[in-house]
Amino acid sequence: MLKPYQEKIATIKNEIYEMGEIVTHANKVSLSALKENDLSMLKDISLSIKKISAKSNEIDNLIVKTLALYSPEARDLREMVSFLKITNEITRASTYSKIFIKTFKKSFTEDLDKHTILEFAIPLLKSSNLALQTSLDMIKEQDDKVIEEMFNKVSVEDSKTDDLYSMVEKNILKLISKNIELSKDYFEVLSSLRKLEKISGRASSIANLLIFAEVGGEIEQA
Secondary structure, eight states: OOOHHHHHHHHHHHHHHHHHHHHHHHHHHHHHHHHTTOGGGGGGOOOOHHHHHHHHHHHHHHHHHHHHHSOOOHHHHHHHHHHHHHHHHHHHHHHHHHHHHHHHHHHOOTTSOHHHHHHHHHHHHHHHHHHHHHHHHHHHOOOHHHHHHHHHHHHHHHHHHHHHHHHHHHHHHHHHHHOGGGHHHHHHHHHHHHHHHHHHHHHHHHHHHHHHHHHOSOOOOO
């Protein structure tokens, strides 16, 4: 049987994981919409920032109460501090995901060069969400070696999203130069895709926080 403190930690981890899963699920539906070129699917995505924020506050309160009830040792304290920061990172990721869904759906009109955009948007969204999902999976993993492998995987996917965004930005700017009258729509599409890169950045921050919880050191600021 788990001790009361360990039970609290397990509950906190589960709550954080479930909170993050709401975001990754929304991103998976978005990915399906892009792959099938059916943006009507985006209308069915339920991603409430208000509910995510409320969930974050509930978890933060649970963490604070746990800190007050049990005087955790250094490593456990690092873990709790990391959890407090992780809920904020997930909230930020959910905001970026919501903006992407809303903006992309609005700006991705029939007049745009869809093939050129989707060629990079699809792998960008895939890598971004894979980075986030992997960082969440780190929360439940107990094997230090596997955690390190997951951390490296997040870093790789984060780097890929940077490269993919740079490529789609370059191509969209070329399209704008040829179709100035569509510049507003193209810029809005580009802005929405930028949010996917930011989600990946939040995933990287979560992974760094979890490594901090394990080994200590300074928390990397993003």
